[in-house]
Amino acid sequence: MSCIRVGSVGIGGISRHVHLPGIERSPDLKLVAVCDIDPEALRYAQEKYGIDEAHCFTDYHDLINCPDVDAVDISTPNDVHYEVALAAAEAGKPYAVEKPIVMTGEQADHLAQVTKERGVKSMVCFSYRFKASARYAKDLIERGLIGDIYHVDMQYYQAWGLPMCNTPLVWRFEQKHTGSGALGDLGSHALDLVRFVTGKEYKRLISHTGTFVHEREKLDSSGMGKVDVDDFSNYFAEMDGGTAATFRITRFGFGRGNYQTMEIYGSRGAIQYELDHAMSLTTLRRMWTKFTSAWAKSGRNRTRLQSCRSRINSRWIRCSPLPILSLARRTARRRRSKTAG
Numbered sequence: 001m002s003c004i005r006v007g008s009v010g011i012g013g014i015s016r017h018v019h020l021p022g023i024e025r026s027p028d029l030k031l032v033a034v035c036d037i038d039p040e041a042l043r044y045a046q047e048k049y050g051i052d053e054a055h056c057f058t059d060y061h062d063l064i065n066c067p068d069v070d071a072v073d074i075s076t077p078n079d080v081h082y083e084v085a086l087a088a089a090e091a092g093k094p095y096a097v098e099k100p101i102v103m104t105g106e107q108a109d110h111l112a113q114v115t116k117e118r119g120v121k122s123m124v125c126f127s128y129r130f131k132a133s134a135r136y137a138k139d140l141i142e143r144g145l146i147g148d149i150y151h152v153d154m155q156y157y158q159a160w161g162l163p164m165c166n167t168p169l170v171w172r173f174e175q176k177h178t179g180s181g182a183l184g185d186l187g188s189h190a191l192d193l194v195r196f197v198t199g200k201e202y203k204r205l206i207s208h209t210g211t212f213v214h215e216r217e218k219l220d221s222s223g224m225g226k227v228d229v230d231d232f233s234n235y236f237a238e239m240d241g242g243t244a245a246t247f248r249i250t251r252f253g254f255g256r257g258n259y260q261t262m263e264i265y266g267s268r269g270a271i272q273y274e275l276d277h278a279m280s281l282t283t284l285r286r287m288w289t290k291f292t293s294a295w296a297k298s299g300r301n302r303t304r305l306q307s308c309r310s311r312i313n314s315r316w317i318r319c320s321p322l323p324i325l326s327l328a329r330r331t332a333r334r335r336r337s338k339t340a341g
Contacts, residue, residue, distance in 0.1 A: 007073065033055040064087050070093070072085075074095060078177060085122070153262070154248070157253025158250070180229055193260075200243055258276070
């Protein structure tokens with residue numbers, strides 16, 4: 001098969017910004033069909049990707065049974081993942097499903113069993129596994145360069161839940177649709193990334209979750225609706241070999257767009273992985289203006305925001321998206337210092 005023909009179910013935010021553009025860029029994939037219950041979403045796919053009317057479906061069964069579809073891409077709200085993935089597995093068609101996979105452990109076990117029995121290829125969209133810096137960190141650990149791993153400290157921060165962002169009651173804030181909040185949305189990525197990079201399994205976990213904003217405006221502007229999922233999640237984990245891991249997950253990280261950092265401390269060295277898709281300048285400026293205005297009204301003096309980087313030595317390795325550029329900048333600074341001296 002020279003090209004895999006993909007049918008995509010759920011044409012929402014993650015689909016429009018990640019899945020469909022990725023399919024279009026791949027020389028091995030071709031988007032041939034879409035499915036959504038929202039007519040506007042189907043029109044978007046038609047206009048943006050040229051999908052004809054005959055391959056725009058409102059029932060995912062019709063997309064899965066379409067003979068022109070070789071594999072199924074699932075990026076619906078969480079409460080629909082299970083039924084769509086199960087239907088694809090039962091039809092013998094490979095599928096990729098967004099995280100979190102399903103709503104309950106029982107659903108996960110059943111889906112895994114059917115997928116295995118039917119011999120269907122599948123994957124969960126833990127996309128950060130494919131970042132070059134994450135794979136570089138994994139390789140360093142597999143080669144034993146930092147020795148035995150004692151500690152892992154993982155953070156995943158976004159900011160769109162803050163009150164000043166005025167985010168309405170989208171489905172990600174309703175348990176019936178999402179199952180959990182920041183824990184499942186961001187925390188699942190964090191759990192997978194630490195497990196992938198270290199090669200260790202989890203043995204025990206304990207978690208603390210909470211909600212800061214308990215009501216948000218409904219999408220139809222009919223009033224306020226209840227938020228019944230977590231805005232943040234902090235948890236501790238024991239991994240194989242006694243490795244101690246900590247996780248801090250939030251949608252209330254002021255100024256953060258899509259920020260991740262993972263520090264791994266071993267007996268012979270340490271690794272820092274970092275990823276930061278910054279917020280747009282417009283959004284950040286709006287947040288900063290509100291912050292400085294409130295700060296000035298408080299009567300306190302303004303101070304500079306500072307950042308600090310750990311020094312680099314022979315046993316400290318920093319994995320950033322542009323490690324070569326970082327090295328070039330450090331080398332240039334050293335040369336300038338020597339010249340000035």
